Amino acid sequence: MAQYFLSSEIFRGSSYGSGHPLDIPRVWPVMDLTRHFGWLSDNQFLSVLPASEEELSLFHTEAYISALKDAEAEQALSGARKVRHNIGQSGNPIYPDIFSRPATAAKASIVGAEMLAWGKATRIFNPSGGTHHGQSDRAFGFCFVNDPVLGILTLLKNGAKRIAYVDIDAHHGDGVQDALSHMPELRIFSVHEADRWPRTGERDDKGAGFARNYLLQRGAGDRELLTIIVNEIVTALKSFKPEVIVLQAGADGLADDPQSGLLFSVNGYWKAVETILQFGAPTMVLGGGGYNPVTIARAWTGVWGLMNNFDPYGKLLDNWSSELLRGLHFPHRLGRDMPNRWFTHLADED
Numbered sequence: 001m002a003q004y005f006l007s008s009e010i011f012r013g014s015s016y017g018s019g020h021p022l023d024i025p026r027v028w029p030v031m032d033l034t035r036h037f038g039w040l041s042d043n044q045f046l047s048v049l050p051a052s053e054e055e056l057s058l059f060h061t062e063a064y065i066s067a068l069k070d071a072e073a074e075q076a077l078s079g080a081r082k083v084r085h086n087i088g089q090s091g092n093p094i095y096p097d098i099f100s101r102p103a104t105a106a107k108a109s110i111v112g113a114e115m116l117a118w119g120k121a122t123r124i125f126n127p128s129g130g131t132h133h134g135q136s137d138r139a140f141g142f143c144f145v146n147d148p149v150l151g152i153l154t155l156l157k158n159g160a161k162r163i164a165y166v167d168i169d170a171h172h173g174d175g176v177q178d179a180l181s182h183m184p185e186l187r188i189f190s191v192h193e194a195d196r197w198p199r200t201g202e203r204d205d206k207g208a209g210f211a212r213n214y215l216l217q218r219g220a221g222d223r224e225l226l227t228i229i230v231n232e233i234v235t236a237l238k239s240f241k242p243e244v245i246v247l248q249a250g251a252d253g254l255a256d257d258p259q260s261g262l263l264f265s266v267n268g269y270w271k272a273v274e275t276i277l278q279f280g281a282p283t284m285v286l287g288g289g290g291y292n293p294v295t296i297a298r299a300w301t302g303v304w305g306l307m308n309n310f311d312p313y314g315k316l317l318d319n320w321s322s323e324l325l326r327g328l329h330f331p332h333r334l335g336r337d338m339p340n341r342w343f344t345h346l347a348d349e350d
């Protein structure tokens, strides 16, 4: 087994700007907590630089990549380019790292895909990735670059023949479905909340052929999630026999997350991730949605623990860890009165 955590210090301090749901820390707390627990050794952490324009052009258009670079350099964009590429509007703000940050997240998925394809790793973690709404020529749903698509295209380029994409984010993985569901080498599974933005991915929607969508009703919890994972998705994986799995592990379906009506516990979310890992194929786990920084830090720290066969379920938080969590910037109203239970255990209490 060889597990690697791919990331960058660019995620420490970068933000979409005040008032945006992503004006919260999401990646560095996971880096710091996993190190503090002794779950992440120095040689497992690989720091990556932003993907090049050529690497991004595996999926994205040149005009769009140039628009992102110009927006970063000038911190502005002309009206026509804003509209065409959906930048600086619709929740996709122009912010200081608007090119470099998503390009770095994309690079981690590209490098991770290469390492899996070349047999240099069995498990890759890219918590900055999972930006599954991104489109080839425009930003969508807070996603500027579609790193899951770039990762999957990199796997194909390097000889993978059967790839499964499993997406447990509360929102439909529409960008991945639209880009790739015509490819017989792939199976694309998305579990998401019904009647939730972007309101695609209905139960009978197979995209261009190879997508499968599973709906959870508002209020659904661990039991409903795990029923779909075990009865539907694992069953389908057994017959498809993927050589490699890309798991988008968005954490916005957790009960303490402000952006969905789903009620997963951290424990149930981990069981879902663990079930996919236990399928036994080389797996790249990506982040995704998640809008409560305390919940994300606990959930994704535990995911890395599971990927390395540490037990997150019984993990107690010491003073250092709970202080780190208490100090996370969380401007949402939930952040004004945070319950003590978020700071005692990595898991949720049963």
Ligand SMILES: [Zn+2]
Pocket (backbone or CB within 6 Å): 169, 170, 171, 250, 252, 288, 289, 290
């Ligand atoms: Zn989401």
